[in-house]
Amino acid sequence: MGNRGQSRVILVLAGLCVAVMLLSGFRSAGTAGGNGLQEVSAVSAVTASTAGAGELQDSLALLTTLGREVSAPGAPLRLVLKWQGEYSGEAAADATVQNLSSRLGLGEVSSSDEDGHLTLRSSAELSGGVKVSLFWSELGGGRSYCIVTFETADLLDSPELTSAAGDAGQAMLQAGIVAEWNVSLQAPAKEQSGPQAALLATEQNLAAQLPGIHAEENYADETTSSRSYNVPGLQRTVSSGGHELSLQLAVHRDGNEDRNRVTLGLPLITIEY
Structure with a gap:
């Protein structure tokens, strides 16, 4: 895309x-x-x-x-x-x-x-x-x-x-x-494999910190993978498609720097990722 x-x-x-x-x-x-x-x-x-x-x-x-x-x-x-x-x-x-x-x-x-x-x-x-x-x-x-x-x-x-x-x-x-x-929040990612694989690995790190985290929505193209989650205990949520979302994760492959960039948003990402 x-x-x-x-x-x-x-x-x-x-x-x-x-x-x-x-x-x-x-x-x-x-x-x-x-x-x-x-x-x-x-x-x-x-x-x-x-x-x-x-x-x-x-x-x-x-x-x-x-x-x-x-x-x-x-x-x-x-x-x-x-x-x-x-x-x-x-x-x-x-x-x-x-x-x-x-x-x-x-x-x-x-x-x-x-x-x-x-x-x-x-x-x-x-x-x-x-x-x-x-x-x-x-x-x-x-x-x-x-x-x-x-x-x-x-x-x-x-x-x-x-x-x-x-x-x-x-x-x-x-x-x-x-x-x-x-x-x-945005930073160079710890995981530097393909965006989808990096997102899955990053997701495991989040799961260790956020018990009960559950993916509700997904987006992916050649350079970007993103998921939005419901997280028990997080008070700020937005409604989308019948889901209550409280956290979004995105991993994007920056072609200029040839590395992955990770972005976290509470309750959603509102900057370019």
């Missing part, structure tokens, strides 16, 4: 992940109507954000352990973490984004018109080489979509990323944004 086929699959997975986040959200059981988190009490918001931050911290620790197991010894662990979700409120978009950007310690907010929608962006680089960016796009009807992305070339050299990402989730929630996180 080649790179075009691979790109289509990645876009479908990313679209699925975003759609699920929009539909299920990070909502309180008491939320009703069209104002989203505007109607959630301050106590409920703080409780939800604290729980979400704790879940994220545990997931990043797990992902670090899994990454070390399946990557080449000493390889850098590239990580991309995204908080994304919908905002619906009466406050002006530029004021809301400026306040959120300031809370995240980002730079000046820039704006542009893209396909008739107001788009706002800001970014900064934290210590340890962690890059943070904010993307905001008005959807119409008083609704907007926001993505805050954290990226580091090596998670092991960026110990401050976990707390900064947790703080970002709380800041988004308190700003009235219905946000969910997804995270992808």
Whole structure:
């Protein structure tokens, strides 16, 4: 299928992940109507954000352990973490984004018109080489979509990323944004046989760390093999084809470097693998 086929699959997975986040959200059981988190009490918001931050911290620790197991010894662990979700409120978009950007310690907010929608962006680089960016796009009807992305070339050299990402989730929630996180880790693979054989060997390493892991969906072409799994005990899931998926694994043969690259995603991979 080649790179075009691979790109289509990645876009479908990313679209699925975003759609699920929009539909299920990070909502309180008491939320009703069209104002989203505007109607959630301050106590409920703080409780939800604290729980979400704790879940994220545990997931990043797990992902670090899994990454070390399946990557080449000493390889850098590239990580991309995204908080994304919908905002619906009466406050002006530029004021809301400026306040959120300031809370995240980002730079000046820039704006542009893209396909008739107001788009706002800001970014900064934290210590340890962690890059943070904010993307905001008005959807119409008083609704907007926001993505805050954290990226580091090596998670092991960026110990401050976990707390900064947790703080970002709380800041988004308190700003009235219905946000969910997804995270992808990528590194040179320990297994350097063909992609399918390397995936099976990598899968065995995962099974030793994740009792009860069960493959639900598969994809393969000449250079790439991928599986998505249900994993008992992992709280973040997305629904796909009647399955609850909480982890995705992909092994891709990089033709330029002539070696395998492994990617792990919780609950799905949302970067190019």
